Amino acid sequence: MRCLPARRRRAGNADRNTEMLVFATLQDEVRQGVLLCRPMPEGTAAAALNLISMAPEAPLSTLDAFHLAIAGAIQAELLAGADRVTIKAAAAPGIGVVRFDGADAGRPRC
Structure with missing residues (x-):
């Protein structure tokens, strides 16, 4: 944020x-306590590096790769985002995206 x-x-x-x-x-x-801080699941760093290396056409930043790796580790069904690269990368493993960059104006929000 x-x-x-x-x-x-x-x-x-x-x-x-x-x-x-x-x-x-x-x-x-x-x-x-509205937002909880938790330790990263084991293997998150390796998963993030794997995402970066597997998607050269989507130049993920390290932080975005960590977000996606954590989303995968906790089996998240939805990810909120505004970054086009991250949104594209999230779609590959089937994670739904709720956009807050205005691109989905008119669509229902969670």
């Missing part, structure tokens, strides 16, 4: 205060 508000700020869709508010809200939700 750090990069999306920063990207919006750089695009001129948000200001620095909004960016900081989004991150502060995330930190507060973690403190309140």
